[in-house]
Amino acid sequence: MAADDAAVVAGLDDRVVPFAVPDLDVRGRVVRLGASIDTILDRHGYPAPVSRVLGEAAALTVLLGTALKFDGRFQLQTKSDGAIPMMVVDFNAPDNFRAVAHIDEAKLAQAIALDQLSTGQLLGTGHLAMTVDQGTTTTRYQGIVALKGQSLEEAAHQYFRQSEQIPTRVRLGVGTVTTGGRPQWRAGGILVQFMPHSPDRLRAADIHPGDAPEGHQILTGNDPDGISDDAWMEARSLVETVEDHELLDPMLESERLLYRLFHERGARVFEPVLVHEACRCSRERVLSMLRGFAPEDRKAMIADDGRLGVTCEFCSRRYSFDPAEVEDGQAAGS
Template identity: 80%
Template sequence: MDGTDSGAEVSALDDRVVPFTVPDLDVRGRVVRLGSSIDTILARHGYPDAVARVLGEAAALTVLLGTALKFEGRFQLQTKSDGPISMLVVDFNAPDVYRAVAHFDAERLAEAEAAGLLSTGDLLGEGHLAMTVDQGSVATRYQGLVALTRQSLEEAAHQYFRQSEQIPSRVRLGVGSIVTGQGRQWRAGGLLVQFMPHSIDRLRAADIHPGDAPQGHEILTASDPDGIDDDAWTEARSLVETIEDHELLDPLLESERLLYRLFHERGARVFEPVLVREECRCSRERVLGMLRGFSPEDRKAMVADDGQLAVTCEFCSRRYVFTPGEVEDGMSAEA
């Protein structure tokens, strides 16, 4: 996606999540547009375009899910896999802060590019995706796992909802860049819609195999992958599948207008948007605490030739420098 924008006008539409419902279809959802926040993250690390695109998708998905938290806590998406992109980590601290990082193998990425294997599934390969909700204690920590088998993050999200929440859901994600007066800038967008009928009977699967049906008997199955044959959900899902990437990324198309395009015949009800921002949780105090958790031998091995300990945050690239005395004196004071 290439184009130009008008700065201030765009910033007012970016880095926000718009919750909505469509009562006539018994669905609810959220739309996210990430602008300067995701551009800051991706530009900071200078990721290759293929890595930037996949991490942007992961960030949009994490923000979509994280903004649904009704409490102060953390939502984390993490992948570990055998592809050129070996790990993605996106942290969302409720209600409105996120950070993201990717680990990749440059040589394998170049090989994948030469072979034309640049889909999200190709770049992640096989492994697992973990989504963790953490309210601050072990007792309130929940983690859902999805096997990665070279599928897209959209497909992985659908699997997560089917097995973890058992809520029929559809996700659309898009990442791209535009050209502005300040240069090239990354953008990411996403939409989540979920079927939430008042009657639980409408959520019952319609594809149960009859078991001993006579040979040659036609077996009718639900048209939806979730096993739900419901006209309202079929309509909502079909509408979501018409969304083009450029609609999720257009800097001048506000989320409310996109929802009107999709659901104007049914009527979408939008709620107060949630503004989100990029911000790292690292601090000098946190890094000191981490260093004090190492054994004396490990800390000694970390001292560089200049006699200092240096730690660089992998999320924001901020560098913290300490003398061994700072670490040891602090530990003595705590003791």
């Protein structure tokens, strides 16, 4: 049995495992994406550097989206001036996602020639937006992070530092495993957050206050978040030791990885969330969208065969309509 097949049988892929380490006052999640991310990336046929970056974005989105406590949508979107000028990953709670990337072919060719293929180099300068949409009756929440050549991990840290004010560490990994005669994409990630009961443990000092009364604790800001709490520094350091192969190994279950990291402290593992790839497009949605266009715009979209066609950029499904159907609202098959 191939490694990926065995992983599917064992139920190790396409799931998110929530966990908590009470001794360190941290909580988090581990994600392993197998067939779901391979389906998305294989469908689009992106160059390997682009697939890797979109895989990272998908793993990050699933990590964050599975934290939603309601039926809604979490979206990660980037807009920038690099070889990948846009990415969109939609997570539809509680368990499915889709993803797409746009490519600037000239800039990608230049990046490959110069070996400038890190995530930050491929994205360039722009912004990353994370949007929580609870439905039509609730105001959407959006957090925005400036992209200045940093990794998606670093962008996530910035997002939580400025928008949520929660010390957070993320590790992401994307790669291929050759099974059944072809390389198959895999993605993984781990997120840990410091959630102490006492807010005093989240205090940070920008500068040293100088002389202080005897017994007064001075926060030194040794952590990148400015948090000097020993428990958080230990948890953060442990997560930073996680290597890509540990996130991608199809036979290393998430629970085993958590044991490796936190066996001295004791990690409490909760019921996993199974996730899968799925698109939100439908004939009805596309028809409604077309009816929102101006008549002259719809006319310009009519092909030589007299049909009005639309291809979903997420799943590549092709929808074809008789122009009369769009105009008068009468249902017609295609």
